[in-house]
Amino acid sequence: MAKMSLEQLRKLREEKKQDLTRREVEGKEIQIIVGMGTCGIAAGAKETFDAVVKAVEEKGLGEQVIIRQTGCMGLCYVEPTVEVVKPGMPTVIYGKMTKDVAKDLVAKHLVEGKLLDDHIFDRPAADIMKK
């Protein structure tokens, strides 16, 4: 990849905007919040953040998904932690969300609308869980 200029970056953004068949995203935005406290960083949260960005883009959901960072969510023993807020699904904090699991998160939770039961550490009621 050749070194890109800011002008080329702006142009790419414009091309991308025009290429996109803009979906109606109002009220349908998905939020992914990555815990980036010292505990998260030590457990690989930076790589998780990166993997989420790539996986979301690969699945063509880039315009629909907001990715934010926050500090420690208080679940240091299962870092990296990721909170997912998707309309129509329970809000979930997932733990042990390494970069490889982050790809599953995008494929299953975001695309298929299924929870990753083995990684849920907060929020959904017991009756939502499959086991």
Add this chain to the structure above:
Amino acid sequence: MHYALCDYVLDIVQNAVEAGARNVGIEFAESGESTSVSVSDDGRGMTAEERERALDPFYSDGTKHHRRKVGLGLPFLAQAAAQAGGSWSVESRKGEGTTVAFRFPKGNVDCPPTGDVPGLFLAALSLPGGHEMAIRRVRAAAGGGSSEYRLRRSELAEAVGGLERASSLALLRDYLESQEED
């Protein structure tokens, strides 16, 4: 402990942003012999006493996490630098800001790997807030000597349409990776 030098840097940058800084400056310089980094901010700063306490892993001021008793960011850095024969410094003035600087010699067996520099800048630039962030990256050039590039958060945010949407972050990732090319 963190795995890579980039992880130490991100931890320190997060401290700077959370200290209410309006401006954050990062210098990340790599030569064949060493890696030198400084992170400066104009956030709330620390008194001499608070600075000493910040180096104690079993102290936290409790503002980030109620009732938490540990604060590991700076202690991790100090320990890693000491183990690898490197150096570190924390200069801070209450109400004016803080500068954290460190240097690791690459030849030491305990020197952590550099890590993913574009990934570090992506995470640092997209930390939430309305602050400005200026990054200067210097590295050894392939043909000898050194090369450098600079990044400014406000310019990049304007170019990719904000720093929260996944599509914008993916574009920014490509841009940051391309800056590492000679």
